[in-house]
Amino acid sequence: MRRLGIHSFVWTNGQTQEGLEMALDKTAEHGYRMIEFAYLRPELFDLDRLARKAKALDVDIVVTMGLPAAADVSSDDKAVVAKGRQLLSDAVKAVRDIGGIRLGGILYSMHGKYDSMPTRTGWMHSAESIAATAEIAKDCGVEIALEVVNRFESNLLNTTAQGLQFIKDTGRDDVFLHLDSFHANIEEADPAAAIRMAGDKCTYYHFNENYRGFLGTGTIDFASIFSALVDINYDRDIVFESFSSAIVDESLSRTCGIWRDTWTDNNPLAAHAKQFIEQRWAEAQRKREVNITA
Secondary structure: OOEEEEEEEHHHOOOHHHHHHHHHHHHHHHHEEEEEOOOOOOOOOOHHHHHHHHHHOOOOOOEEEEHHHOOOOOOOHHHHHHHHHHHHHOOOOOOOOHHEEEEEEEEEEEEEOOOOOOOOOHHHHHHHHHHHHHHHHHHOOEEEEOOOOOOOOOOOOOHHHHHHHHHHHHHOOOOOEEEEHHHHHHHOOOOHHHHHHHHHEEEEEEEEOOOOOOOOOOOHHHHHHHHHHOOOOOOOEEEEEOOOOOOHHHHHHHHHOOOOOOOHHHHHHHHHHHHHHHHHHHHHHHHHHHHHHH
């Protein structure tokens, strides 16, 4: 693992400059070296100030987002696709301006539940849009990572296999996958095998419990996930993500169905997650070394 991070929604709903700055402080205070922000509208925040603060704290910034229906690049409607391309272009530039290193999330479709299957036309509109976005991102020094999510949050990329095929269809070698234990727990027959399938195309990983709460207190088989990450020599970033209605913003609450408090005190949650990930990571590495020498 390169850097261990935490989602800003553990600290703040992301609606104010003060909240984002507090999230940076809390992230550093707990020993995390990366923070994930939801899409930041440049007109609402002082991105330069956030960039300076993050640099001073030695905290890397990643931004993730999903597209609205009116800017869905997987639409059959070219006018809607054009709006989505512009939104993605603006997002890449915002990540650059905040000193961020990566734009991830549901960049390829609307974030929400669809009522129909994707079309081949929509799939290709999306692939072409991501390819164009990756070209802009290359010039901005920003990595593009597509999050594979469950069926209730997109109809396009629900499995790692779909994500890998989609990347092929972009024709780019600089578009990567953003995998997540919560989504894989719903969609993958074998989440650990999916990690091994992704290999070096996975450059960003989200650790979530099945109910979005404290890691290790739900049903996800984390031992197999850590083992798979170690097996593929994963050396990229890992972020702890957890949502509770106690903090999460209203729009994400509606989209992701965060209708209850999965936790109420974020400090022990963050401390526990860091300890859990670091301990399990070290255990998986030691187990692999024993197996190699046996």
